[in-house]
Amino acid sequence: MAVEKDLPHTCSQGEKGQCPNEARRDFLKYSSILTAFAFMPNMAVKAADLKLEEKLVSAFEKVNVTLNINGKKRKLSIEPRTTLLDLLREQLNLTGTKKGCDYGQCGACTVHVDGQRVLSCLSLAAMQDGKKITTIEGLADGHELHPMQAAFIKHDGFQCGYCTPGQIMSAVACIREGHADSDDEIREYMSGNICRCGAYPNIVNAIKEVKNGGQKV
Template identity: 70%
Template sequence: MAGGAASLAAASGATAQPASPDTPRVAPTTRVRLVVNGSARELEIDPRQSVLDVLRERLDLTGTKKGCNQGACGACTVLVNGRRVTSCLTLAVMQDGAEITTIEGLARGDELHPLQAAFIEHDGFQCGFCTPGQIMSGVACIAEGHATSPEEIQFWMSGNICRCAAYPGIVAAVAHAAGRT
């Protein structure tokens, strides 16, 4: 079989040329359609890109933070089809047709989302780095019906780490937005 391929190449005048080390490799791209914060987007992306990288690098939505880039801190939490996901571990190509909501998509004009307002009222942040992920996770926690007590909120929000330890304010904000206070 190899001889047949070689003679076919020779007959066509084609010769195999090894890639030069100076020749840049072009990564294959894939077309992805997403609805991000209510806007339809169609992008050509590297299939290895995470949702986080597409949001930050391609769509300039930098509210979603890259913390650990290993799915352990929750700073990159966004909603995909209404469910919270760690966007650093989620391949964008796998979300073709999905609806993604980021922290930038919560407020309606100048009116903050009730949980954003509750974070301010209850001092649910200090340095603010984890705040977008905390708020997105809190929105999902409430929507999932997991905000009936401070203990339940703590359990269901345990995937979101706050290095400043603003947990009492975070839990109070989620409880307030859920109508528990």
């Protein structure tokens, strides 16, 4: 801490940037807290009934974001580390978007951000400020299913259904992107979405029907 006191508090970045000395102090503060929790004896933690995660989270400042989610404007205060997937599921109760691998490899968490498909498990919520987000809950028009949802039902494009929300969101994007002109092209641009039940042929048929039917997606 003596080193920190000796640092001159000068900054040439003005109000828009963080002073290097302030950034260093923040780093020292947070790393000290992490170290303290890491070496705290297990019995002491239990005896004090401390909730380590809550204590650790409280050390970090929250950020304010404004998101347009399924047509509704939401003003939120979130932790900088929060992923878009966790924000949707844990804070907004939009559980249609699924957490599969949490490594961006299965596609179950696919949503649309400003019309583009995005893996929400790899996207920080704080980076989506001001953007338009659409989840599986936002595709239908009231009680009227989106054409892709109806096509998945018609062609049995799912079995267990866990991957289905992500499959449908990617399928819609696949057509919007102009990558649904053949079976091979559909398979290529849907390859990031894994169906462990193996419903791939039916998924391809559902996408082809919507594409060939000229329905608005």
